Amino acid sequence: MINLVFWFFVILIVLSAFSVVLNKNLIYAAISLLLTFLGIAALYVFLWADFMAGTQVLIYIGGILILLLFGIMLTHKITSVKISHTSVQKGIGGAVVLVLFIGLLWMIKITPWKMESAMEPEQTVNTIGTLLMTDFLLPFEVASVLLLGALIGAAVLARKES
Amino acid sequence: MDNLQVYLIIAALLFSLGLFAVITRRNAIAVLMGVELILNAANLNLIAFARFGGMNITGHIFALFVIVLAAAEVAVALAIILNIYQNFNSINVDEAQQLKQ
Missing domain, CATH: 1.20.5 (Single alpha-helices involved in coiled-coils or other helix-helix interfaces)
Incomplete structure (x- = not known):
């Protein structure tokens, strides 16, 4: 059960993060960012970081995201339909980022991570x-x-x- | 879920996506969203290392300072973006090439 919840949040983070970077509509991208932040807060709970999870929700969702939404609203004329924008250099950028991601995965795989067990703090x-x-x-x-x-x-x- | 690598892979993915947004997006606010993704990836790493390094709370403090800096950064960046919008009537990062009109 708890595994199911964990993977649900992981999938939520991945999908919404893709939506943040690819969605043409900026408002949708900002709402997707909300889901990403929420998922990360959930992962903090899985990592026993209760205070950090609360801070994440309070500051990122309650502060930074609202500021970003204000920014979107203030820099687009609401009457004009075009609250959208385009991306440039998607091919080259995607290739560079893909290479970087594969490199990071390789690094994560080959590094012998030194782990210490710990008790879950109250x-x-x-x-x-x-x-x-x-x-x-x-x-x-x-x-x-x-x-x-x-x-x-x-x-x-x-x-x-x- | 009791596995460090899972968190590192999620953070690597978030970092890559954030970098992709910073590289490809034209809208300055979308670029800021990419920066937020990158900062969140770093925070996830910090807290995962804190958890699997014997529950060391120092990692949490570090992540807390990252959040504080992110809040300050977003406030100032949005103020600058609003100024650019007033001057150029657009916030596409590839069009704003002058500091002053």
């Missing part, structure tokens, strides 16, 4: 919070400054010049 939030406040305090603070900078920068850039 929750990860506690450890993440402790680590953020001790070992990773400096990156944590730098990230907050970066977010402030991005906030101000985005607001200044997006405003029309008066």
Whole structure:
């Protein structure tokens, strides 16, 4: 049963990711991206990363995807039917990416991955919070400054010049 | 599903598809979607390695910072794209060749 759920999400991710890169309609591509993010959040649950799964849904689906949809809506005239676009160099790009993918598969296959068994933790939030406040305090603070900078920068850039 | 390679293969596929979108898409927002796919592939790898490397939470922290950076990146990129749209009336990346009109 649990295997069935896992493979369902894997197939969901693969199909929706293909739809993201190939769909002619940008809105459909964005909705497919939602399904991809959802599937990845599900895989995080399978990887015992409960907090990361929640963060993925909150930030990617609730934040980034909504921003992307706003971007699509603001840069197309809603009245014009053509909310679509084309791709260029599909043949060469596809060939390059296919070669890269096969190379990655080969690398994954031949590498002797060193694995360690572990017990499933009850929750990860506690450890993440402790680590953020001790070992990773400096990156944590730098990230907050970066977010402030991005906030101000985005607001200044997006405003029309008066 | 208790197998590291499955996750790595999914992440490799996501990375390749994201790169394909970055290479071939003309619309700047579609290119951004490709970048998001690539970042998600990296995150999936990080968390898979955390899980199969003895449940090391440091991998989760790294993925968390990637998500934070992705949020900042998308906000700034969309602001730039909106500016390009105001200047050129189009956001096709192959048409925007000048910084200023």
